[in-house]
Amino acid sequence: MALEKTSAKKKKLAAPKSAAKGAAKPARGKSATHVNGEGARLATTSGRPNRFIQDYDAAPQEADFVKLKPSYGLFIGGKFMEPKSGKRFDTINPARETKIAEIADAGEADVALAVESARKAYEGVWGKMSGKERGRYLFRIARIIQERARELAVVETMDGGKPIRESRDVDVPLAAAHFFYHAGWADKLEHAFPGARVAPIGVAGQVIPWNFPLLMAAWKIAPALATGNTVVLKPAETTPLTALMLAEICQQAELPEGVVNILTGGPTAGKALVEHRGVDKVAFTGSTAVGKLIAKSVAGTDKRLTLELGGKSAHIIYEDAAIDQAVEGIVNGIFFNQGHVCCAGSRLLVEESVADEVLRKLKRRMEQIRVGDPLDKNTDIGAINSASQLETIQKLVAQARGEGAEYFQPSRFNAPKKGFWHAPCVFSNVASASTIFRTEVFGPVLAVTTFRTPAEAVAKANDTQYGLAAGIWSEKGSKIYWTASQLKAGVVWTNTYNKFDPTAPFGGFMExxxxxxxxxHGLEAYLKVTGGVA
Amino acid sequence: MSVKVFKTVKLFIGGAFPRTESGRVVAVKLGANEANLCVASRKDLRQAVEAAEAAAGGWAKASAYNRGQILYRAAEMIEGRRPEFAQLFADTLGWDAARANREIDAGIDAFVYYAGFTDKLSQVRGAVNPVASRHHVFTTPEPVGVVGLILPDAFSFGAMCDDLASILAGGNSVVALLPLGDGGKGGCPAVLAPLAECLATSDLPGGVVNLLTGELAELAPWFGSHMEIRALSYRHEDRATLALIQKAGVENMKRVVAYGADTPPLKRITSFMEYKTAWHPVGA
Incomplete structure (x- = not known):
């Protein structure tokens, strides 16, 4: 199927009027412009020009080279096949609401077939293979991802709506790095658990979300394979394409049939997969609500379970922070990937003495955020992943406004007519008990409150059922260490935020x-660790 | 000879020895005599969790060296009460001296072993992660907080001490249920008394360990659903109750762990710990 013609359409859409007049281009990444799909409105609402806002020419990423199929089957036993369910659904580009491809909707019979294929591969080939050989396949996959990085990045952006800058610089390179890192573990597992015996678990059923489609697939598949397990992976309904490309990459790498099976589909397929008796290990990344349903369904079985769920991560700004850097950190913390990030720094806690300054600088910085075509290389915030997610965000925002929190969004936000968009926004003077401060929004929505002492900051940060991540900004080392030690969170970013690496364990406390x-530490999820010194 | 003084076996909550608030007791045979053991109620459990929650912060913050010394002290206390334990095991379980001493040795071994592990944990299971960007990134294990421990009907003093010491070594506080089983037959719930006395005199802060005697069927659902119990070590034989606890525990995503006999000691500790990864930029 011919891809949407990106470049031609794009130029018309995103070239702002002033840019045509040859407005001076600022250095890349600095004092950025606001470009959205309708073309930027350069005047502020007050009518005065904003001296911080300048515009870029459109910088569309070429997409014509990507060759996608009009329709995709399920990847079972090393081959693409038609779904036994006979059902299909469309995957669309959330920035344009155009259909990209038709996707197979796996049913229970398809799940059964995929699990059987994974079992056969585990017992016949993969479970017996030496770690060295397993590692070789993973190294191959890492390399092919690197080789096809440009294509993967474009498809990721088209299918999910995230800015090409992020899929190109974060998602795809990290996915390759995850395979490379775990490839090296495959023949060194005895070093990970000295004095103990390790063995694979068997067949892993893995269900992943739509916010980092390829990266989450890599996070799930690479450690499972390195440790000798086989997998059945279900990508999210709205973002199946890069997982299907990963299936092609498995073919290219000549990975033995059935070691990786990829089932596209919706909640029916996901439920059937985690509940299948032939699955020995369930791994899920997604919402806490669905995670709890899965935990209930796994209760009473011998299945192993790991869950990476929601968050409402606190971002603490002390008065002795480097404020300008902290503001960049706040922006990166909440607006990265449209805020569709489980560890997003969605609760901002600012020390009272610098709250006005931080908020003023944050708002000024937000005026410069470019919302628009995800395939434009200058875009900071792309499209919201789906209509339903947009609706969820809008509802929570409306509720927060109704509850009286002070609302701010950049003055020039004009959503393109097609596609799903939400302005980056901030609620200030938010009460700790309010919905916007407690509920995960999974969108570009920040809630701000203040504190007076480090102890109060910690108490407020920990006042949540979640415990995924947190951020701390201060120039004082002892204060950073103390605060980091007090926070109940699996990942603590200090003077930085939203950094990921395959060598750094990621995951949450509590809910x-x-x-x-x-x-x-991630290897343990896919290994039976027994025996050892007493 | 004067009239012998019987020992009353009560509960161990917050460093004190209260009777069950419910007033319920069950008579179990202790040699020639009978002891009236408390049948702990849901409210006793709640109070025990409250005490454990209050004690958790201080215990977690104590230096690993200090925690190690206190666990070692517990071993010293058990050694000092060896005759009392041996007599109790003979009276309730009919163990001969050799068997009793093997079990007591195993219990002492467990406390000494894990005492020496407290200040090794972050070195053997912590990490400095070689990330590709310019950041210093390290991972350390941290205690989860209040851990529930449901002991089996089939009594082993060594295993019980192993369960307690491994959870404590990581810096957690514990609320343990010693099941009364069928009126205490087969088990040894009365061990609560000498064990609690050992722990109470080990410099272990009150509330770090709380011991209850009670009925599994009555208390298991509350162990499962209590929101302040962050993790639970399930050592009982009844699998149906485990499933019930796992389901109830979903509400606060409780870490319910039911490991086998071949689980290595390090994993017994880290099963009740969380890994925290901290990032900081590197640059002049």
């Missing part, structure tokens, strides 16, 4: 789930 992904 943000259990188990870790990445690092030496």
């Amino acid at each position: 943000s789930g259990y188990g870790r992904e990445g690092g030496i």
Whole structure:
């Protein structure tokens, strides 16, 4: 199927009027412009020009080279096949609401077939293979992802709506890095658990979300395979394409049939997969609500379970922070990937003495955020992943406005007519008990409150059922260490935010789930560890 | 000879020895005599969790060295009460001296072993992560907080001490249920008394360990659903009750762990710990 013609359409859409007049281009990444799909409105609402706002020419990422099929089957036993369910659904581009491809909707019979295929591969080939050989396949996959990085990045952006800058610089390179890192573990597992015996668990059923489609697939598949398990993975309904490309990459890498099976579909397929008796290990990343349903369905079975769930992560700004850097950190913390990030720094806690300054600078910085075509290389915030997610965000925002929190969004936000968009926004003077401060929004929505002492900051930060991540900004080392030690969160970013690496374990405390992904600690989720010194 | 003084076996909550608030007791045979053991109620459990929650912060913050010394002290206390334990095991379980001493040795071994593990944990299971960006990134294990421990009907003093010491070594506080089983037959719920006395005199802050005797069927659902119990070590034989606890525990995403006999000691500790990863930029 011919891809949407990105470049031609794009130029018309995003080239702002002033840019045509040859407005001076600022250095890349600095004092950025606001470009949205309708073309930027350069005047502020007050009518005065904003001296911080300048515009870029459109910088569309070429997409014509991507060759997608008009329709995709299920990847079972090393082959793409038609779904036994006979059902299909469309995957669309959330920035344009155009159909990209038709996707198979796996049913229970398809799940059964995929689990059987994974079992056969586990017992016949993969479970017996030496770690060295398993590692070789994973190294191959890492390399092919690197080779096809440009294509993967474009498809990720088209299918999910995230800015090409992020899929190109974060999602795809990290996915390759995850395979490379775990490839090296495959023949060194005895070093991870000295004095103990390790063995694979068997067949892993894995269900992943739509916010980092390829990266989450890599987070799930790479450690499972390195440790000798086989997998059946279900990508999210709205973002199946890069997982299907990963299936092609498995073919290219000549991975033995059935070691990786990829089932596209919706909640029916996901439920059937985690409940299948032939699955020995369930791994899920997604909402806490669904995570709890899965935990209930797994209760009373011998299945192993790891869950990476929601969050409402606190971002603490002390008065002795480098404020300008902290403001960049806040923006990166909440607006990265449209705020569709489980560890997003969605609760901002600012020390009272600098609250006005931080908020003023934050708002000024937000005026410069470019919302628009995800395929434009200058775009900071792309499209909301789906209509239903947009509705969820809008509802929570409306509720917060109704509850009286002070609302701010950039003055020039004009959503393109097609596609799903939400302005980056901030609620200030938010009460700790209010919905917007407690509920995960999973969108570009920040809630701000203040504190007076480090103890109060910690108490407010920990006042949540979640425990995924947190951020701390201060120039004082001892205060950073103390605060980090007090926070109940699996990941603490200090003077930085939203950084990821395959060597660094990721995962939450409390209702943000259990188990870790990445690092030496992530291996445990896919191994039986027994025996050892007493 | 003067009239012998019987020992009253009560509960151990917050460092004190209260009777069950319910007033319920069950008579179990202790040699020639009978002891009236408390049948702990849901409210006793709640009070025990409250005490454990209050004690958790201080215990977690104590230095690993200090925690190690206190666990070692517990071993010293058990050694000092060896005759009392041996007599109790003979009276309730009919164990001969050799068997009793093997079990007491195992219990002492467990406390000494885990005492020496407290200040090794972050070195053997912590990490400095070689990330590709310019950041210093390290991972350390931290206690989860209040851990529930449901002991089996089939009594082993060594295993019980192993369960307690491994959870404590990580810096958690514990609320343990010693099931009364069928009127205490087969088990040894009365061990609560000498064990609690050992722990109470080990410099272990009150509330770090709380011991209850009670009925599994009555208390298990509350162990499962209590929001302040962050993790639970399930050592009982009844699988149906485990499933019930797992379901109830979903509400606060409780870490319910039912490990086998071949689980390595390090994993017994880290099963009740969380890994925290901290990032900081590197640059001049």
